Amino acid sequence: MPRNDPTDTGGLFIGRRPGTGPVRYRAAVQRGGAGRRRVDSVLAALVLAVATLLCLTLWGPQPVAWLWVGSQVNYRTGMVTLGIASAFAGMIAGLLVTLVVASRLDYTWQLLRRAAGHDQKSGMLGRIFMVTAVVAAFAFGVWFLLIEGPGPTFTSR
Numbered sequence: 010m011p012r013n014d015p016t017d018t019g020g021l022f023i024g025r026r027p028g029t030g031p032v033r034y035r036a037a038v039q040r041g042g043a044g045r046r047r048v049d050s051v052l053a054a055l056v057l058a059v060a061t062l063l064c065l066t067l068w069g070p071q072p073v074a075w076l077w078v079g080s081q082v083n084y085r086t087g088m089v090t091l092g093i094a095s096a097f098a099g100m101i102a103g104l105l106v107t108l109v110v111a112s113r114l115d116y117t118w119q120l121l122r123r124a125a126g127h128d129q130k131s132g133m134l135g136r137i138f139m140v141t142a143v144v145a146a147f148a149f150g151v152w153f154l155l156i157e158g159p160g161p162t163f164t165s166r
Contacts, residue, residue, distance in 0.1 A: 046125045053121035057133060060114040064137050067107055068145030075099040111137075 041049070079096025083089055115132035122129035152158075 040126065041124065049121050049125035053118050053125055056114055056118045056121060057137075060111050060118065060134065061137050061141065063107060063111050063114070064134075064141040065145070067104060068141060069148075071103045071107070072100055075103060 040046075075096045078099055079092040081092075082095045083092025086092070111134055112132075115134040115137075119129050119132050
């Protein structure tokens with residue numbers, strides 16, 4: 010095979026890029042027993058569930074909490090702009106912190122899946138984020154169209 014083969018060099022350089030070489034272990038990797046792999050699988054499922062619940066908070070509880078904080082800032086200072094700015098800044102900060110924690114949980118999930126004997130190369134965070142967005146959009150649609158939206162109400166006001 011020529012030295013400039015794109016599959017060998019990553020397609021960009023004549024030589025291999027640093028850090029892209031094949032992984033070579035000094036000794037054979039020792040796998041855990043069946044019980045240890047089962048425990049790792051259960052732990053991976055728990056970490057995945059926590060990451061999913063954490064991502065679900067981005068679509069309801071966190072924005073509502075920051076809107077409440079913004080309303081309190083507005084009430085205490087009498088400045089609507091400050092209330093809106095604090096709610097917006099809090100939502101952005103909460104989103105960033107939540108995604109950092111979720112990415113670390115995703116990496117932990119990958120490690121647990123590998124320890125459980127699966128060939129896990131990529132994480133689930135993107136898929137979790139997409140699924141939670143779809144679930145939140147569906148729940149909002151049900152709430153808006155059936156419970157509080159433009160249709161008739163079920164109770165008298």
